[in-house]
Amino acid sequence: MATKISPAATSRELRKAVRRPGRLEQAFNARSRLDLSSWVISVAHYTHPSLALTKALLYSALASVVTTKLPVLAAHLPALPAPQIWTRMAILDLEKVVTFLPDAGMDFTALQHTLEAEFERPMEFREDLALWRMWVFTDGTVVFGYDHSIGDGQSGPAFHAQLLAALSLLPTDPPEVSSIVDLGAITAELTPAIESVADMSVPLSQVVGGLLQEHVPWMDRKARCAWTGNPNLPHIELTCRVRVAYASPADAAKLLAVARAHKTTVTCVLHTLSILIVSRMIHEADSGAGVKYETIPSAIPISLRSQVGTPTTAMCNHVSTYTSHRGIFPKDVAAAPVSPASFPWAEATKLGAELKRARPEAAQRIGAIKYLFGKYDKHYLDKLGKKRSYGFELSNLGAFPKGEKKDGTEEGGGWAIRELWFVQSDATLGAVVKLNLVGSPEGGLGISITWGKGAIGDEFAETWVKRFKEGMQALIAE
Template identity: 30%
Template sequence: MTENIAQPLRPVGMLEKWSTVRHNLSFYINVIITARYTTPTSTPLTKPTLYRALTTLLTTHPHLTTTVLNEHTPHPTFARLPTVDLNDLVTTTRLHVPTTSPAAELAELDSILSSQHNTKFHNLGRLPLWRLVLITPHTPDSAGRGVDLAFIYHHALGDGATGLAFHRALLRALNSPSPHGEGEEEVDSVVVPPELPLPPPLEGLVSLSTSMSRMWSLLWSLKSAVVVAAGHWSGAPIQIPLKNVIRTVVFPAGVVAGVVGACRREGTTVTALLQAVLARAFFGVLEEGGEGWQTLSTTAAIDMRRFIPGAGEDTMGVLVCSVPVVHEREATADVWAVAKRCGAVLRRAVEAGTKDTDTGLLKYLSDYEKYFLGKLGTRREHSIEVSNLGVLKNTSEEQGGWGISRAIFSQSASVTGCAVEFSVVSVAGGEMCVCVCVQEGIIEEGVLAGAVRAFEAALVELAGVSE
């Protein structure tokens, strides 16, 4: 066994441990934010240019030079690496499909991302908790299409917003003058991290208090199998192995603007509308007969940075909680009424602040591994996860520099989590990408495909535009 060479920093926190245990068990693999980098002059993103920018990030963000020790034990620890070799982390792949076939090109990109979502992090203790794939187009970039950069990272390193923070920081670094000039000379791939402190976990930044009523109502779900009503749809029972399959749906800027405008007129949010539309779409393809599916549930992630003093959009870490909503079949016909109800649930959760969150309940869970393994063979509690990162705003190509024209947020399926995940992100004034991720064997292909088609058609209709 190779001796660890990293310097221990602090124990892994509650929510971070939720991901180290799942990664070790292969119950959840990673998160990916893929951004398309462009310049008005179609300048290629060369290795020296990329490495200079990454060096800036690694010397300013301690999360990027952190690894985890003893992930397989009850007491994993974060540690700082003495050096990081970018050659160990950055790979390049070229698409085989011509740029003139956007749908086929997107399908190939989905295949690449699916493969990455099925690839765990190895050499923990010697490598950091992330890697980067530079995906170049098959055809020359004469039209300024740009290149895709997939930032793949361990969920214990950060949540979805952390991936956006990475790309914003990388964009700033690419557009900042290098003190050594912008020549194509060889750049040292080895970075020596400064001794920056790793910020505390969420529970060290805010109080995650739990009321007695909340504790007793939900504590049972952490200690034993949840009893799921017979008519509640949540996919197939919890099972292994985990094989991730993803598909990205891209909504053009006109549809996005129409959806945002409609939500404003109706007094609700895009996240709430997505939950409502998805509930109706799945009920539309799930038969009432047979199993008699009469209810399903959606969950939505809430960013906790708003409650952390000094935190902002560039703060890295796992700083989230989630809120569920149960939907009855008959009630989903009026999509705006459902959206407003979902919005009210999310609003009440935000108003409650850091009190009574599902994340706060983790302090009562003593054995994470036993909890996860005990779920195998049981029915899952929730049906559909909606995780909306909102809008990536820092995307302008300033003074002929780099910009981001598209972003895709994708994540591993969770063996014990929802049956399907819809991960959403938009760029300012541009497209919205919805990535559908599912564990193979959990949802019938016809059901999932039909629901996704209905979801896509419904959003276009609600936007009031024709494609």
């Protein structure tokens, strides 16, 4: 049974965080449980010249990570409607959270099916279960899924960086270990909540604007003319489609080079490419009758870690979001074959400038949560059956966190991570199409595309995926 973390085993800051969780953790928890958005998932392919990722190796490494590096993996919240007070589990049974599966395969089909199946499965909140799960394929592909209440997107690569370091310190033939981890042995501290390390104050004008948008949305002309696919379904929906791709280090380097050559970033290039493709498909669906849409509402998460000094290897929720309306490209621009010559670089550069200006004030967006005054249930449930908020979302987690170094060299022990992916569902209330990016340790780019059932037709989404891959290849062809 879960117990409150012992004061003797923690710092004053940790005790405060556990006993009096911040509003943001409560809000994240309310969101993840209400719309049952399933796991935030980070996938890594582990390799070793001569070893397989056995249960003995994995369990030993996991026990080390939980007790010495990432104590949030031992965190627990009671089932609703009990008060949401963070507690530490007394023990963690790895057999209950780790599942071993056959080979993932090189065409990503088995991986995609596994991700879709797990996204569709309702999350369980029990006192004997942690807020994370793991699925391990025999080829060393590790799927790490965690509740959004204990980590943002960058927390996935952070976990894999810690697991990789732990594996490198183990003997090549460790003895069989128990699946039971004694959580009383935890020595690490929780990462501080974002509101304790960042200025969360919100200007009055932003509060008023948010209230008007929430309660009288018909006053927002941009929202009325915005393409957001189908309305939110009137009920909670778990089914999510997943498509996975991987850009080799050579192709990722070409993409970075072409972005820098035009004084922009990979995030802005792929975001602009995505809006370009959606614009083309909107024009095609309209059949020349006159497009009634003017913009595509977009969301781009912004990490706050660099602003508050949070390590890249920490698990926490230190993230905000930049939202904007992107203009639908004219028909002639959208219909042109994608190439470095025809690409709308001005839009990519403009987006980059907007993101740069938005970063210093990004924390204010999270601070606005307090003006819900605890009515998180009503806030999100009221969105069911109504116009979707966003047509597109791009999440780029950036480069893989650098591991700890010893004697001037990076820890490795023969273990390495080749491919890496970030996958999120948010099938009920999320954007129509979500593009998720993350850099791998070897310099490649993991790409996943997701869309919730009912957000848009599968034929539309599959065509978008195909055109996105073709467009990205066209940009790096030269």
